[in-house]
Amino acid sequence: DAGVIQSPRHEVTEMGQEVTLRCKPISGHDYLFWYRQTMMRGLELLIYFNNNVPIDDSGMPEDRFSAKMPNASFSTLKIQPSEPRDSAVYFCASSLGQGGSPLHFGNGTRLTVT
Amino acid sequence: GENVEQHPSTLSVQEGDSAVIKCTYSDSASNYFPWYKQELGKRPQLIIDIRSNVGEKKDQRIAVTLNKTAKHFSLHITETQPEDSAVYFCAAFSGYSTLTFGKGTMLLVSP
Numbered sequence: 521d522a523g524v525i526q527s528p529r530h531e532v533t534e535m536g537q538e539v540t541l542r543c544k545p546i547s548g549h550d551y552l553f554w555y556r557q558t559m560m561r562g563l564e565l566l567i568y569f570n571n572n573v574p575i576d577d578s579g580m581p582e583d584r585f586s587a588k589m590p591n592a593s594f595s596t597l598k599i600q601p602s603e604p605r606d607s608a609v610y611f612c613a614s615s616l617g618q619g620g621s622p623l624h625f626g627n628g629t630r631l632t633v634t
Numbered sequence: 635g636e637n638v639e640q641h642p643s644t645l646s647v648q649e650g651d652s653a654v655i656k657c658t659y660s661d662s663a664s665n666y667f668p669w670y671k672q673e674l675g676k677r678p679q680l681i682i683d684i685r686s687n688v689g690e691k692k693d694q695r696i697a698v699t700l701n702k703t704a705k706h707f708s709l710h711i712t713e714t715q716p717e718d719s720a721v722y723f724c725a726a727f728s729g730y731s732t733l734t735f736g737k738g739t740m741l742l743v744s745p
Binding site for chain 2: 553562563565568576611618620622623624625626627628
């Protein structure tokens with residue numbers, strides 16, 4: 521398996537622009553997670569899905585952030601409008617089952633908002 | 635919810651020495667404790683995990699111990715090598731939500 525695939529690897533955008541991050545989980549995995557990583561806050565869980573259904577989005581910072589999972593093989597995280605404080609590395613991860621199963625992370629998207 | 639504290643935040647050792655990273659958790663219902671290694675610019679990767687019905691687990695130079703009574707678990711790396719340099723994250727799962735991660739420990743192994 522190719523693992524969790526994220527795109528793009530790097531994204532540089534100007535404040536106010538819309539940003540869309542994409543993720544393809546490992547085939548057969550029923551849980552998908554979006555994390556944000558910064559030096560100050562470490563790894564923060566933004567939202568997670570089970571069988572394509574959002575379960576907990578309490579980590580989404582504000583209404584500018586939204587996530588979708590239209591099918592089992594694709595998810596997006598959108599930021600509109602983007603702000604400089606959104607600059608971070610965004611990881612997508614998937615797992616087979618909840619909690620007691622290993623998380624498999626993608627290579628991340630490094631977002632820079634100027 | 636679960637709260638995971640990780641210490642130290644940075645750790646410097648000489649090649650060949652041992653390194654120990656400690657984590658505490660708050661929810662006594664937690665039953666799964668993985669450790670992830672993240673090299674600079676790369677993704678976190680699982681290196682070892684332990685479940686609450688086991689007190690210790692080893693995999694070559696790394697081992698994890700769990701003390702359920704005290705609610706703490708530790709990562710032990712023996713005979714450290716420069717390629718062990720990375721950020722290490724502990725995590726705990728209580729069955730109610732998702733994994734809760736510690737803040738990470740930056741390990742630097744000097745030749």
